[in-house]
Amino acid sequence: MHEPAKHQRTSELTQAHIGIIGAGQLGQMLALAGIAMGQRFTFLDPSSQAPAGKLGRHIQAEYDDELALKQLAVECDVITLEFENVPVSAVTSVGRHNQIHPGERALSIAQDRVHEKQYFESLGIPVATYQPVDSLAALEAAVLMIGYPAILKTRRLGYDGKGQALIRSAADLTDAWAQMHNHPAILEKMVPFIREVSLIAVRGLTGECAFYPVGENQHRSGILQRTEIHPADPAQAEAEVYARRVLSGLDYVGVLAIEFFEHKGQLIANEMAPRVHNSGHWTQNGAVTSQFENHLRAILGWPLGRTECIGHSMMLNLIGKMPSHRAILAIPGVHLHDYGKEPRAGRKLGHLNIVGNTQTECRVRAAQVEQLIRHGN
Amino acid sequence: MHEPAKHQRTSELTQAHIGIIGAGQLGQMLALAGIAMGQRFTFLDPSSQAPAGKLGRHIQAEYDDELALKQLAVECDVITLEFENVPVSAVTSVGRHNQIHPGERALSIAQDRVHEKQYFESLGIPVATYQPVDSLAALEAAVLMIGYPAILKTRRLGYDGKGQALIRSAADLTDAWAQMHNHPAILEKMVPFIREVSLIAVRGLTGECAFYPVGENQHRSGILQRTEIHPADPAQAEAEVYARRVLSGLDYVGVLAIEFFEHKGQLIANEMAPRVHNSGHWTQNGAVTSQFENHLRAILGWPLGRTECIGHSMMLNLIGKMPSHRAILAIPGVHLHDYGKEPRAGRKLGHLNIVGNTQTECRVRAAQVEQLIRHGN
Numbered sequence: 066m067h068e069p070a071k072h073q074r075t076s077e078l079t080q081a082h083i084g085i086i087g088a089g090q091l092g093q094m095l096a097l098a099g100i101a102m103g104q105r106f107t108f109l110d111p112s113s114q115a116p117a118g119k120l121g122r123h124i125q126a127e128y129d130d131e132l133a134l135k136q137l138a139v140e141c142d143v144i145t146l147e148f149e150n151v152p153v154s155a156v157t158s159v160g161r162h163n164q165i166h167p168g169e170r171a172l173s174i175a176q177d178r179v180h181e182k183q184y185f186e187s188l189g190i191p192v193a194t195y196q197p198v199d200s201l202a203a204l205e206a207a208v209l210m211i212g213y214p215a216i217l218k219t220r221r222l223g224y225d226g227k228g229q230a231l232i233r234s235a236a237d238l239t240d241a242w243a244q245m246h247n248h249p250a251i252l253e254k255m256v257p258f259i260r261e262v263s264l265i266a267v268r269g270l271t272g273e274c275a276f277y278p279v280g281e282n283q284h285r286s287g288i289l290q291r292t293e294i295h296p297a298d299p300a301q302a303e304a305e306v307y308a309r310r311v312l313s314g315l316d317y318v319g320v321l322a323i324e325f326f327e328h329k330g331q332l333i334a335n336e337m338a339p340r341v342h343n344s345g346h347w348t349q350n351g352a353v354t355s356q357f358e359n360h361l362r363a364i365l366g367w368p369l370g371r372t373e374c375i376g377h378s379m380m381l382n383l384i385g386k387m388p389s390h391r392a393i394l395a396i397p398g399v400h401l402h403d404y405g406k407e408p409r410a411g412r413k414l415g416h417l418n419i420v421g422n423t424q425t426e427c428r429v430r431a432a433q434v435e436q437l438i439r440h441g442n
Numbered sequence: 443m444h445e446p447a448k449h450q451r452t453s454e455l456t457q458a459h460i461g462i463i464g465a466g467q468l469g470q471m472l473a474l475a476g477i478a479m480g481q482r483f484t485f486l487d488p489s490s491q492a493p494a495g496k497l498g499r500h501i502q503a504e505y506d507d508e509l510a511l512k513q514l515a516v517e518c519d520v521i522t523l524e525f526e527n528v529p530v531s532a533v534t535s536v537g538r539h540n541q542i543h544p545g546e547r548a549l550s551i552a553q554d555r556v557h558e559k560q561y562f563e564s565l566g567i568p569v570a571t572y573q574p575v576d577s578l579a580a581l582e583a584a585v586l587m588i589g590y591p592a593i594l595k596t597r598r599l600g601y602d603g604k605g606q607a608l609i610r611s612a613a614d615l616t617d618a619w620a621q622m623h624n625h626p627a628i629l630e631k632m633v634p635f636i637r638e639v640s641l642i643a644v645r646g647l648t649g650e651c652a653f654y655p656v657g658e659n660q661h662r663s664g665i666l667q668r669t670e671i672h673p674a675d676p677a678q679a680e681a682e683v684y685a686r687r688v689l690s691g692l693d694y695v696g697v698l699a700i701e702f703f704e705h706k707g708q709l710i711a712n713e714m715a716p717r718v719h720n721s722g723h724w725t726q727n728g729a730v731t732s733q734f735e736n737h738l739r740a741i742l743g744w745p746l747g748r749t750e751c752i753g754h755s756m757m758l759n760l761i762g763k764m765p766s767h768r769a770i771l772a773i774p775g776v777h778l779h780d781y782g783k784e785p786r787a788g789r790k791l792g793h794l795n796i797v798g799n800t801q802t803e804c805r806v807r808a809a810q811v812e813q814l815i816r817h818g819n
Contacts (some may be wrong), residue, residue, distance in 0.1 A: 103780025
């Protein structure tokens with residue numbers, strides 16, 4: 066027996082009750098944006114320590130707990146997720162009772178690097194040459210086609226550079242395959258890219274699309290370290306063309322991030338995340354409307370907010386250790402976002418958004434901050 | 443037996459636990475700014491329906507409940523208030539155990555219109571001619587000195603135009619006095635002002651001061667309707683000179699708002715509020731750092747954030763009835779802040795911050811919004 070479907074809702078969701086699968090820092094930042102707009106939140110997350118749990122009701126349950134999923138679905142007005150590695154079956158379950166954005170298809174594509182590449186290709190979006198690989202023999206065959214250097218990645222559940230192995234020559238093959246722990250994998254030709262950019266895109270229930278200025282990302286040990294915004298980036302137009310195809314093709318609702326490599330003046334899609342994204346955190350202090358507010362406006366069927374940047378912005382992740390707040394905040398234009406987590410090596414504890422009127426001003430401030438982070442307090 | 447005083451604290455308050463007396467929308471907006479910076483909150487408020495209560499621990503108790511005040515003081519790292527009409531004795535109680543900002547002196551001055559005027563005068567800040575009044579006979583004597591028109595106000599507990607009576611001639615005296623219900627009052631000469639401006643000022647623990655661009659306020663039936671920012675307002679310099687005297691004189695820590703009348707090219711101080719203020723809500727979307735973030739940075743002993751405005755801003759209060767979110771948000775540059783309260787005539791339910799690149803753009807957008815609010819949805 067199902068509750069009446071709410072899919073055909075026509076009323077306005079004022080003071081809406083929003084369900085979020087996952088209660089990490091992304092859930093927390095969504096809730097902070099939503100509570101300001103009069104919304105209430107319920108989170109489903111197995112961890113008793115989940116940062117967002119204190120900002121609403123916390124259903125502490127596994128992501129495949131059918132009863133908990135149904136509870137979330139029927140109690141809330143609309144459901145979303147902050148984390149793309151929830152089982153697709155969870156989204157299907159919720160979808161039986163209520164609206165959930167993004168939906169099954171976006172999630173299942175984003176969860177598998179091979180499906181993701183195939184989807185990009187089907188839309189005419191360039192990707193790196195790749196081959197699915199499910200054995201050492203298949204890897205040896207694939208590398209003959211793709212050449213060196215190449216990267217072997219697990220098809221599923223990879224994040225922050227985990228589950229990836231660089232292959233420079235035949236000598237690396239056995240080790241690389243061992244690192245996959247027999248999980249299905251994908252071999253990708255390494256793109257000698259100039260830079261990585263990401264585009265934060267958002268699409269409303271009515272099909273309205275909006276795009277933030279692209280950000281240029283820098284990683285260290287596979288973890289995003291910083292994103293810098295260039296208000297009139299030459300890659301903007303091409304990135305928007307591709308993102309629009311992805312959003313329309315999926316009939317997507319909400320924020321979606323796409324990472325691209327820039328190579329020989331062209332963009333090559335690397336991966337997408339069907340959710341608010343770390344490379345979009347700068348929008349909290351550097352754009353007219355944050356990605357968090359726009360994701361909520363989208364799933365509520367409200368008009369989207371303006372996505373222009375305000376001056377220049379840089380986002381720096383705070384990883385493993387918190388710098389001195391006093392020292393950091395003494396630098397003008399610096400905003401602290403602290404997720405309230407216990408420090409631990411390699412853990413994202415927060416981020417800093419740095420704003421400035423010019424690129425130089427912003428970079429000088431960021432350099433001061435980075436010096437403080439490196440040399441301690 | 444007292445707990446050790448924490449006044450001499452030198453450590454950095456990262457992931458601080460902040461206590462707030464009052465849990466209304468100002469407490470909620472403080473908490474939303476603070477949670478983003480890693481802080482936790484406990485609120486003391488007698489109402490079970492207090493909007494901010496769900497953003498932290500809620501001690502439901504009267505403002506003069508000594509046990510509850512002590513609990514708040516000893517559990518939290520630093521205490522502040524969102525509401526200036528808490529008994530001064532509550533601040534004294536908390537102050538025995540821990541730091542509280544603002545302190546007793548600021549509060550006791552701000553709670554009494556006569557003390558407030560005397561304090562402004564002691565600093566050489568112009569005020570309207572006034573006389574304390576505590577009987578009809580005293581009112582008759584006072585009006586002879588002050589002349590018509592004049593305004594009779596209760597000395598204490600007035601807000602949003604409540605407890606005020608306009609006196610145009612001798613015929614109004616008896617009625618006006620009756621409206622004071624025998625409470626001590628103040629008779630003020632009515633200033634035929636051109637406009638009312640307010641300055642949001644902030645002072646850190648180290649004495650560092652910062653000032654936001656002044657806002658021009660419009661009231662209706664005594665309730666603030668809108669605040670418009672002029673990035674280079676001619677009243678800015680004079681307002682800052684006066685505010686700096688007030689802040690330094692009180693050794694004030696945190697955000698303080700001062701309302702001025704502009705008359706014959708000069709500012710006349712009307713009143714002050716020792717807290718974040720409705721006329722500073724535009725800073726959430728229109729300034730580099732919001733008044734809420736800066737109040738927290740101040741009381742934590744952190745450096746203050748930049749107070750410059752970003753383009754042009756207007757704040758419109760949403761009173762009594764919520765307009766259609768979809769219609770309002772379809773106008774570009776509009777940000778909704780909904781306090782999650784039940785609608786009721788005359789109640790502040792939320793506000794809209796409207797941003798634009800030019801004054802005209804901002805005004806055109808505001809006019810569209812006001813039309814929607816007036817003519818329904």
